[in-house]
Amino acid sequence: MTEGEPLIRWDWIASHLDEFAFRLGEHVELTVIAVGVGFVIAFALSLLILRAPRTEGPITWVTGTLYTIPSLALFALLIPYTGLTIVTAEIGLVGYTLLILVRNIVRGIRGVPAEVREAALGMGYAPGDLLWRIEVPLALAVIIAGVRIATISTIGLVTVTALIGQGGFGQLILSGLQRFFSTELIAGAVLSVALAICADALLVAVQQRLTPWTRAA
Amino acid sequence: MASTRGATVEFRDVSKRYPGQLAVDQLSFKVPAGRICILVGPSGSGKTTSLKMVNRLIEPSSGSIFIDGQDVLHKEPTALRRGIGYVIQQVGLFPHQTIAENVATVPRLLGWPGARIATRTEELLALVGLEPTRFARRYPAQLSGGERQRVGVARALAAEPPVMLMDEPFGAVDPIVRDRLQNEFLRIQRDQGTTVLFVTHDIDEAIKLGDRVAVMRGGKLVQYAPPGELLAHPVNAFVAEFVGSDRGLKRLGLLTVGGVDLDTTVARSTVSANAPILSPASTLRDALVRMLATEAQVGLVLDGQRYLGVLTLSKIGKMIRGDA
Numbered sequence: 001m002t003e004g005e006p007l008i009r010w011d012w013i014a015s016h017l018d019e020f021a022f023r024l025g026e027h028v029e030l031t032v033i034a035v036g037v038g039f040v041i042a043f044a045l046s047l048l049i050l051r052a053p054r055t056e057g058p059i060t061w062v063t064g065t066l067y068t069i070p071s072l073a074l075f076a077l078l079i080p081y082t083g084l085t086i087v088t089a090e091i092g093l094v095g096y097t098l099l100i101l102v103r104n105i106v107r108g109i110r111g112v113p114a115e116v117r118e119a120a121l122g123m124g125y126a127p128g129d130l131l132w133r134i135e136v137p138l139a140l141a142v143i144i145a146g147v148r149i150a151t152i153s154t155i156g157l158v159t160v161t162a163l164i165g166q167g168g169f170g171q172l173i174l175s176g177l178q179r180f181f182s183t184e185l186i187a188g189a190v191l192s193v194a195l196a197i198c199a200d201a202l203l204v205a206v207q208q209r210l211t212p213w214t215r216a217a
Numbered sequence: 218m219a220s221t222r223g224a225t226v227e228f229r230d231v232s233k234r235y236p237g238q239l240a241v242d243q244l245s246f247k248v249p250a251g252r253i254c255i256l257v258g259p260s261g262s263g264k265t266t267s268l269k270m271v272n273r274l275i276e277p278s279s280g281s282i283f284i285d286g287q288d289v290l291h292k293e294p295t296a297l298r299r300g301i302g303y304v305i306q307q308v309g310l311f312p313h314q315t316i317a318e319n320v321a322t323v324p325r326l327l328g329w330p331g332a333r334i335a336t337r338t339e340e341l342l343a344l345v346g347l348e349p350t351r352f353a354r355r356y357p358a359q360l361s362g363g364e365r366q367r368v369g370v371a372r373a374l375a376a377e378p379p380v381m382l383m384d385e386p387f388g389a390v391d392p393i394v395r396d397r398l399q400n401e402f403l404r405i406q407r408d409q410g411t412t413v414l415f416v417t418h419d420i421d422e423a424i425k426l427g428d429r430v431a432v433m434r435g436g437k438l439v440q441y442a443p444p445g446e447l448l449a450h451p452v453n454a455f456v457a458e459f460v461g462s463d464r465g466l467k468r469l470g471l472l473t474v475g476g477v478d479l480d481t482t483v484a485r486s487t488v489s490a491n492a493p494i495l496s497p498a499s500t501l502r503d504a505l506v507r508m509l510a511t512e513a514q515v516g517l518v519l520d521g522q523r524y525l526g527v528l529t530l531s532k533i534g535k536m537i538r539g540d541a
Contacts, residue, residue, distance in 0.1 A: 118274070123298060123373075138313055
């Protein structure tokens, strides 16, 4: 940081709105792909656990191990194989979502009261209908809670992927650090946090919209 | 409302074995169409297991169950279940669906057109005493236990099933609500003509609701008889104890004054002035209480103004012994 330079140069911010919009697009894209792909994989793994409970131990072990690998280390390890690409970023980001998503999907569906399941089967629901019409809707609040955590942590991790040339608002932080330019650094950090807060609020609204019965009592 | 015709239900040599345990042992009995059969017994007697074998939530190890002569094991389970009403103690309403949606469950699964479903749903809510405009759009969490149980019954009746299975449906509500629900259930069942298999551990409920009572113990059928017969002639000490030492009194509650032979040889003018006046419709139990309360040894039976005869304590005694 240069002497006499203000902490935030508003004129710089005003002249870089286009770049913020571009970085926002990148950040959202990386996050949506990560959570979307992660959700599909996690849902499949969860169904496997629910059908064959002995797979729960191994799946929890693998997703738990993925979760403990430091993110920067993981990206570094992947670069020899997939380079400085979005694929490298997404492999890591998707991997980090799995533990939380699998845990919440399984917990949500297991939390459906036994008598609800029995009544549904007793009245002639086919097993597939039971899953999609009864179990998943009733598990939705817990599942979306998992999606919220996964989304927020992914938005945070995306800033790290700037180090491998991806990374949305992370690029602002990185470039601000390299150039000792506090305005860019702070802009990147504040925008990342704001995005996380907005994404969370959006998901809360989606959850309330999809589960009107939870507010009825 | 279209009245359904109940189907006969027959158990033939039905057994259910679990590793190291025989839950149901060679069960055979027949429920006539349109009647209420109560399965009663202590916990672990196999009554719920027997019930759940009818809609194949549990598969029998051996034997067959027939509904109107058709073996349930030859039917596809989901199709079979859509044709059988099912009510459980915890009700199991779907919390994410409105009351109307819950009631419409089986018609929806059967693919009824929307307009027919809407009409039927309204009809059913009214039938179980829930004002459709007030309740249709609420969620189960907004209802009391008794209201939820009514919705459970309406849901089970939705597609006019010829057979209904009920597993302790009134076990979780308080005694006053239970009594009211039982009375409404009887009215609805008479109206619809549905054959009902009903599990309870409460002998009073069995006697009140059952056309036939199947007493079970350790997976075996111990006695299968109408309530009056069960109270008058329990087949063994277990049944006698299960129905209670006051079974004579309970039996009097099932019989009416008009249903016994009155003594008509006594002229009305000779009957003691403080003898209670009884109507033919009152139960012998009520008659006995009133006769004892007035110290009269007889009750004067009047149908309106018409003198029918006198009821004596010795006659009531005979009814208790079951030899009248």
